[in-house]
Amino acid sequence: MPEKMISHYDVIIAGSGSIGAPAAFYLAQAGCKVLVLDGAPSVGQGSNKRAIGGVRATHSDPAKIRLCLRSIEIFRTWQEIYGEDIEWITGGYNFVAYRPEEEQTLKTLLVKQKSLGLNIDWYAKDDLLKIVPGLNPANLLGGTYSPEDGNCSPLLALHAFYVHACQAGAAFHYNEPVTGLVIQSGKIKGVQTAHGEYAADVVINAAGAWARSIGLMAGLDLPVNPDCHEAGITESVAQFLGPMVVDIRPGPGSANFYFYQHKTGQIIFCITPSPSIWGFDVDETSIFLPQIARRMIAVMPKLQTIRVRRTWRGLYPMTPDGTPIVGWSKEVEGLLNAVGMCGQGFMLGPGMGELLTRMVVKQLTPEDGEVLEILSPYREFKGQEKLK
């Protein structure tokens, strides 16, 4: 080990966010010596704390479905196994259809989702209104409902992963971003920070919307771009809404929007801008709230009297096809990219943390092989995930 190298780790993770923190926990549990480096002052301060906490397995891509089914299991049983209340609720997801176009899209997806073993069904208007009584019945055609999906607190969940990762022996260094990779003869040797160099056999790039800059340190141009999304939270009211309601109808300036009631009573909501807003700007705008308020009240009229407490903006680490990029670098041995989580990094985190661990300790299952083929950094990036 060169003299200036401070310590040697089995695995160094760049980024302690939705992916890095669970990965640190599962790697440390598997016996690896782990160091997590992050430029932020504490866990989950990148996109993770800006996520609204939706967790679903109801995707159209088998890789995300497999990973999220496992994440749901981990979130759902977390308190029972590890003790912390991460505010999990198995509230389900409801995609609504107010036009034949959306009914057709959702019903087509349903065939695939059911063939992949998901618990999801189509409910015609009257049956759907029994599940989500607050929906505007005018022009409602019906919708899908997947009762096993849910939601929890991204901050509480990441903090819980952090605490248990520390207990399992992982080290976390905050206010210490990775500034360079140490590579010799095409092999990763460690990382550089303002404090010096740390040696490692494996480096995991889990730097979210900033992952491209880590890739460039190894000469890789990973197609991950920051995509600005806004969200908000209301005052707390008595429980009246079970599932996350998702409306995939495009509207002026937006592609879709979604909202749910958190365990603590607040409605938390989010919109997908259209066209996308690229860049690292996380200042909230004056456009977002009137835009989403109109759309939410149209779908659920009783929300017109609820008071909004706060809005915020964060970044989706987007890829060209809306699917994450996960795999070993062919160019630099020992560099593992787990990037481009798009709008689903929080829900992918626990399942992905376990997958990354199996990759590092070389205990992949045949199913992992299929998942990794879909997420391969070397795929063609054609097509689009339907429910991204």
Ligand SMILES: Cc1cc2nc3c(=O)[nH]c(=O)nc-3n(C[C@H](O)[C@H](O)[C@H](O)COP(=O)(O)OP(=O)(O)OC[C@H]3O[C@@H](n4cnc5c(N)ncnc54)[C@H](O)[C@@H]3O)c2cc1C
């Ligand atoms: C408004 C909004 C709502 C969302 N809602 C949901 C939702 O309901 N469900 C869901 O699953 N997802 C949701 N998301 C998406 C989710 O937040 C992201 O997909 C996820 O957080 C990405 O995880 P990550 O670990 O890749 O990145 P992050 O959680 O951002 O972690 C990356 C970390 O890398 C660190 N970093 C950056 N550069 C360096 C460096 N050089 N060295 C070391 N560390 C570095 C950052 O500080 C950060 O902590 C939402 C996002 C937004 C903005």
